[in-house]
Amino acid sequence: MTGHAPSNLQFPHHLVAALIKDALAEDLGLAGDITTNAIIAPDDVTEAVLALREDGCIAGLPLAEAAFRALDPGISFAAELRDGETAHAGSVIARVSGSTRTILSAERVALNLVQHLSGVATATRHFVETVHGTHARIVCTRKTTPGLRAFEKYAVRAGGGYNHRFGLFDAVLIKDNHIAAAGGVSGAIELARAANGHMVKIEVEVDTLTQLEEALRHDVDAVLLDNMAVPELKSAVARAKTAKPGILCEASGGVRLVTVRAIAETGVDMISVGALTHSVKALDIGLDF
Known part of the structure; x- marks a missing residue:
């Protein structure tokens, strides 16, 4: 190390x-x-x-x-x-x-x-050392110990990683249950954008390439590519960067040390790893x- x-x-x-x-x-x-x-x-x-x-x-x-x-x-x-x-x-x-x-x-x-x-x-x-030489950053999640979040996120930075949002208050992350409750990707994005000012970033979680295409038709800053196999993830990153060159692509879902290098090599900007705080x-x- x-x-x-x-x-x-x-x-x-x-x-x-x-x-x-x-x-x-x-x-x-x-x-x-x-x-x-x-x-x-x-x-x-x-x-x-x-x-x-x-x-x-x-x-x-x-x-x-x-x-x-x-x-x-x-x-x-x-x-x-x-x-x-x-x-x-x-x-x-x-x-x-x-x-x-x-x-x-x-x-x-x-x-x-x-x-x-x-x-x-x-x-x-x-x-961080495992993905060295790739474009990807390792980021933490909200899966933290109650009362210790700020300190655990500090420890992630001490280890060379980066922080995702600190709470429900500092960025919009539309997840699968939000999409289900809103009746679809488009409806959830439109409601979130209408309710928040121009300074608030919006990220939307997608599980499939079909959902990704729908999300890319709207004003989003980042897409969270959840639990995708590496070939699908690589296709999703290529499609997102082509449609919106400035968009950020995040990979998440069951990321492990033995799989993180292959995920990083798909071209994603960030890889979120809940295990950094919830299973350490x-x-x-x-x-x-």
Whole structure:
């Protein structure tokens, strides 16, 4: 695995305090860490490291730091790597020192978040490297963990991927159920365009070349080519680019690491991968004294 932190990576700092507050409250409850408080003296101090147990791409270190410092602002936290950088098993990614009670009580929240987000970044990096040299971008979806969407989408960017829409509010995506409810592709597009201003992008999901032809007769910015076999997908991209040279073509539906290269070689602009967030394996990271 290779890759450096994207130069334009921006962490959603304004959302951190609420997330950490809720996560610590869930873990500490009404009585706090009754194990640590019984065993460790209030004035005891120690040093610890966050270390990788496997190769991976790092994301979420600011959340780990925030978890420790929420319990004790005097905790020292020094990141050895930046989010978006990759490292091998055994590497130290951060050092933390200060109150032993604080380090032990915040450990699980800090690790849960950095492990999960690093898992997202690592999975994304694998997909990005697999399509390297093609035109396609790897993008995430709305299939995210409730409450963690902004952070998971950040982790996708840390892994070298790109973000799709953040929610139902920032772009129109007409999906199969919208089409069914509206009575057809044309009706759904016309209603969406009439209800939204010129600044709002409209993408429509199509499952067949027949649906694609209908969509291309209207004012759409992108087409989502869903669950198409590679030969059909290649034909769909060629047809869409011929009819509307500036249109964006997105492939989606059951995309896996073993299939993504062939999909990318059809000429699509984007490949959306829900598994980056909904089925990701946490990266193994430990805290060692």
